[in-house]
């Protein structure tokens with residue numbers, strides 16, 4: 001038994017059924033790979049001990065954050081799962097930045113920064129995913145058209161490399177490791193701490209929901225406001241109603257009284273057909289998914305399978321692809337509580353080498369957030385198949401898939417995904433993690449590649 005030969009650590013080593021079963025579940029509820037051990041590290045040294053032990057024996061190791069991946073990305077079949085949320089919660093606000101343990105959720109980061117009048121610039125829509133879990137994939141949100149994705153806001157990382165060394169890395173030090181860790185799927189190391197950029201925090205948020213009947217009018221207004229940057233936050237959703245598809249542009253102006261957003265200037269020239277607005281605290285706006293979460297937990301579908309797909313489309317094909325997809329999508333492809341997202345990002349704000357999007361000035365996040373069936377695996381298999389079909393179609397059109405997607409993938413798919421940036425991963429793997437098998441649920445084998 002590996003728990004008998006694993007060197008002593010100050011955290012916990014668990015091999016009971018409840019913990020092993022828990023580590024073989026995630027948000028997607030589609031893939032269930034059972035590890036042999038769950039380790040709850042108490043320090044980076046514990047992480048290093050486990051990684052070193054496992055690397056020498058060819059045992060796979062997965063870091064697990066909040067477990068909100070859709071397709072087993074944080075699981076380790078027959079291996080060791082490191083529960084990163086057990087790292088001691090050390091969160092320190094410094095001048096213009098905050099240093100946190102990798103298991104901190106974005107909610108924790110916000111809560112520690114706000115009393116200093118500061119905030120991270122970019123949040124995911126849901127605050128209860130971890131810093132480590134989003135930094136290995138990107139971290140997209142409505143402020144990304146200003147600041148890039150969450151990986152673009154990282155100042156420094158502490159990483160336990162696949163060889164079991166604890167290193168800090170940044171743009172100025174151990175750069176190869178830094179570049180390979182951000183949006184690099186955790187193949188070269190485990191993030192144990194992150195120092196993140198902070199900016200002054202507003203206190204309030206005015207949110208407008210602008211409705212459109214026409215896809216092209218909706219896209220055209222989104223292009224305009226993302227280019228001129230008039231809103232601090234911008235997302236959008238195609239909405240399926242009784243009369244067919246409508247579109248909702250979600251735009252937010254942050255402010256601190258006595259200043260306030262000038263609605264006439266902000267909305268004046270846009271071509272929506274209906275508008276709703278609301279005013280909340282900045283925190284309540286960022287925490288807006290919490291009410292929906294509570295409702296879905298009560299209703300049950302929070303725990304159902306989630307065959308989600310997030311893709312990035314080139315501006316040149318967004319209208320065609322979205323229109324075609326919507327024509328063939330109804331509630332049965334989305335599930336009763338499923339929803340869609342569609343909003344643009346400015347490519348010039350995206351600086352993380354491994355965060356891959358299509359070429360062009362604007363790229364569009366298009367997400368089909370499907371809710372599957374708790375009883376019929378065929379429904380879920382069909383939804384995953386729809387994801388694969390969309391992926392195949394997009395690949396031919398220059399689209400990219402966000403890593404947090406429910407779809408089987410191979411090393412070859414990833415090599416194509418990273419394109420000219422692939423050597424960033426293979427070279428860092430050779431340098432920092434030559435023998436390790438980290439985050440096997442991402443399904444790429446860098447040792448297969450020269």
Ligand SMILES: Cc1cc2nc3c(=O)[nH]c(=O)nc-3n(C[C@H](O)[C@H](O)[C@H](O)COP(=O)(O)OP(=O)(O)OC[C@H]3O[C@@H](n4cnc5c(N)ncnc54)[C@H](O)[C@@H]3O)c2cc1C
Pocket residue numbers: 026027062063064065066067068069070073074075084102103123124125126128129130131132133134136137138139140141185186189190191192404439441442
């Ligand atoms: C309700 C909901 C809303 C979401 N909204 C957004 C959104 O707006 N924007 C967005 O970008 N994403 C969004 N996501 C997707 C989510 O951010 C990603 O799936 C993210 O990877 C999940 O983070 P986690 O902490 O749950 O990590 P896990 O699912 O536990 O892990 C994700 C991956 O990261 C690895 N990992 C975790 N911690 C570490 C670490 N410390 N070091 C190295 N590797 C590590 C895991 O092995 C795994 O491969 C959403 C997900 C849900 C469920």
